[in-house]
Amino acid sequence: MARKRKGQAVDGWLNFDKPEGMTSTQAVGAVRRLFDAAKAGHGGTLDPLACGVLPIALGEATKTVPYVMDGRKIYRWRLAFGEERTTDDREGSVTVTSPHRPTAAEIVAALPAFTGTIQQIPPAFSALKIDGERAYDLARAGETVDLAPRAVTIERFTLLGMPDPDHADFETVAGKGTYIRSLGRDVARAVGAYGHVVFLRRTQCGPFAEERAISLETLRGLGQGPALRARLSAIETALDDIPALALTQEDARRLRHGMSISLPVGPVPPFISGTIVRAMENERVVALTRVLDGFLHPIRVFVDHPLTQGEPDVDYR
Numbered sequence: 001m002a003r004k005r006k007g008q009a010v011d012g013w014l015n016f017d018k019p020e021g022m023t024s025t026q027a028v029g030a031v032r033r034l035f036d037a038a039k040a041g042h043g044g045t046l047d048p049l050a051c052g053v054l055p056i057a058l059g060e061a062t063k064t065v066p067y068v069m070d071g072r073k074i075y076r077w078r079l080a081f082g083e084e085r086t087t088d089d090r091e092g093s094v095t096v097t098s099p100h101r102p103t104a105a106e107i108v109a110a111l112p113a114f115t116g117t118i119q120q121i122p123p124a125f126s127a128l129k130i131d132g133e134r135a136y137d138l139a140r141a142g143e144t145v146d147l148a149p150r151a152v153t154i155e156r157f158t159l160l161g162m163p164d165p166d167h168a169d170f171e172t173v174a175g176k177g178t179y180i181r182s183l184g185r186d187v188a189r190a191v192g193a194y195g196h197v198v199f200l201r202r203t204q205c206g207p208f209a210e211e212r213a214i215s216l217e218t219l220r221g222l223g224q225g226p227a228l229r230a231r232l233s234a235i236e237t238a239l240d241d242i243p244a245l246a247l248t249q250e251d252a253r254r255l256r257h258g259m260s261i262s263l264p265v266g267p268v269p270p271f272i273s274g275t276i277v278r279a280m281e282n283e284r285v286v287a288l289t290r291v292l293d294g295f296l297h298p299i300r301v302f303v304d305h306p307l308t309q310g311e312p313d314v315d316y317r
Helices: 024-035 059-069 104-114 135-140 180-190 216-222 235-239 249-256
Strands: 012-018 040-042 051-058 073-081 083-085 094-097 116-120 150-164 167-174 195-205 244-246 276-281 284-292 295-301
Touching (some): 012 024, 012 059, 012 235, 024 040, 024 216, 040 059, 051 059, 059 235, 083 180, 116 180, 167 180, 180 195, 249 276, 249 284, 249 295
Parallel strands (some): 051 195, 083 195
Antiparallel strands (some): 012 051, 040 051, 073 167, 073 195, 083 094, 116 150, 150 167, 276 284, 284 295
16 A cells, blocks of 8 residues: 655745755755645756755646756856866866966857857766766766767856956856856866866746745744745746636636646637647646647646645745
8 A cells, every 4th residue: 555645735836045065855855844745846956066046846836847947047156267176066076287277358258169059068977877877976986977968058158257367257047957067167178277166056947036035044934834835936937938828617627637628719829739838727727738639638737725825926035
């Protein structure tokens, strides 16, 4: 007999401000315990070294995690010149050194080559799998890790300044799967100086921005109850880029039971075949559907827990 999952039916997104030194898994566990939630996940891993926006999904919101992971991400970070390290950040062992220190002009001249769709080799110390094994486990065991280049998209790459000759500060707007540690390693090599990342903060992840991110200390200070639940955003916060369609109560009921429905008659947008549509009832998401042959076919159906879903416009400050 399957063991019953512990916790309550808590549904919504939390814009969590992850501190340095905490893994993304630890962050999810801490938030899940605070909310006593039955289910939780996150919308994009941050390394222990990194801090900043880590969207955490509770309950039914976990069904929308891929839509956050696919969203644009913004990072502010610092690159230290002079040493390349095994992990491409300050936690690794030094592998090679260089006395060269690039000028700001040299760095700016190198950045266009790292903008747009580029090929990037992920760090050896990453969670990617090689023959079923995590790359970081193989690297820690002293094995050679050979990861293939992958296409990633860098929308914007800006040098913010150089506080001293040994360091440079950047802001990067990137797509899914981009490793800032690899970016730092490759930029340093491009300007003839080895380097590694010493600071990394994510300031935006999909629709979640740092201005409304909430720290673990603040969450703990709220206790367990309405004040804590009020910090959640609604499930549909992660689906802002997906067109919405209001349904009747009967059509919503049918979708919740996994049945397809005809596209409503009336002033309905002309959805082309294959379009993903967010089906709504009374401003709550019912299901993610796909338009095919004049019907809405459910892809993801959401259980309605109206007392636990968050509000979409909560001020997290």
